[in-house]
Amino acid sequence: MSETTLPDLPALLPHRLDMTRVFDAPRPLVWAAWTRPEMRVQWLGPVEWPMVSGTNDLRVGGPWRACLRSVETDEDLWQGGHYREIDEPRRLVFTFRWDESHEDGPPAETLVTVDLHETADGRTRMDFTHEGLKSERSLAGHTHGWTSTMDRLEAWLAIHPDGQHAEETRMKLVTSLSFAGNCREAFEFYARVLGGEITAAMTYGDGPPGMEVPAAMKDWLMHCWLQVGDQALMGSDMHSDWATKINEPRNGFDVTLHTDSVEEARRVFEALSEGGTVAMAFSEMFWTPGFGTLTDQFGIPWMVNVSPAADWKPGAAT
Structure with missing residues (x-):
């Protein structure tokens, strides 16, 4: 050539x-x-x-x-x-x-x-x-x-x-959570529980010149990114004028966490439940040695599930 x-x-x-x-x-x-x-x-x-x-x-x-x-x-x-x-x-x-x-x-x-x-x-x-x-x-x-x-x-x-974006990953699904002024508090809590790192936290006050923002929202987060290994959560604070149901209970979705360890799943479930509401207590189910559902103190619904080993059977000691 x-x-x-x-x-x-x-x-x-x-x-x-x-x-x-x-x-x-x-x-x-x-x-x-x-x-x-x-x-x-x-x-x-x-x-x-x-x-x-x-x-x-x-x-x-x-x-x-x-x-x-x-x-x-x-x-x-x-x-x-x-x-x-x-x-x-x-x-x-x-x-x-x-x-x-x-x-x-x-x-x-x-x-x-x-x-x-x-x-x-x-x-x-x-x-x-x-x-x-x-x-x-x-x-x-x-x-x-x-x-x-x-x-x-x-x-x-x-x-x-994640450098994987540059060489391998062309698509990645990331759950984005909305809050009414307490996004930072929620994501600092999730970082402690999940062992992740907040790699971006941009406030509305950090926005471009000329972007009009109510004074009360200057310190609210316009964008937040929590990196947990190769997984991530996004979050932001939303005013009720933009998200009219932001203060209502969340319906139709759950943030779902999967792990191979019963002990780790139980630890995360108990930590996320602190100050929240347990809908289904963490316990063995017919498909898994550990599963539970809850809504955390920030109103976010979660499911915590253990991925069973290939030889696991219901009723086996965990």
Whole structure:
């Protein structure tokens, strides 16, 4: 197979943006975020102009396209280019051009370079350059846009902390729980009981500039992520104006925990039951050496179940 021959770039204009960010995520995951279409669409673009669609032909000479849409006016802006260098998972170089000018005159062909470096503590340092910008005004606009975009990437990585996402997992089901102001308290409780770690806790007060939030909700959690091994729970606080039944008993679902250990299942069941209501006491059932149901002190319904060994039989000593 012959190598792809790339056209020469036109002489780049003089203004250049340099940016370094360190992400609390492994390099394969950051690389995947930059290159996999289903990930790119979740963070690319500044907060006021997020990406809504696009294409990505990841090969040298392959084109990429992204449509950014204004959250205020629904106006669309298209950008795109071609890949010039791909060195997975270290380096990505591509041209960048707006379809139409939105600053000062015809759009210019520019060049973006993304270099990813592993740090000693397992994080990723990204050295980013965008060169060929044609004016101080263009440099200022792209500095704002890319800074906001990297903030969105950092937030996205914080709620996708498992490196499996980058290399293997394409889909993961995660239960999201809603609370009326006590999400933080609930998730700190779950972290203690389940032995997990809260890896993200964003308040409404941490939201983007201009987002109107009642003063009483500034410290409520807009997003929380609890990582327990390779499993996770999400949570957030919801105002009754948005979730009209938030203060009513939950119906139609349970958070279900499965474990191979009767002792561990019993421990978790008793801990979750503290301050809550037991619906079915933890005991042997015909399909398992241990099962019970409860509603915890925060109003969340749970089922705790033991996965039986292959040779287990009802009535056997546990």
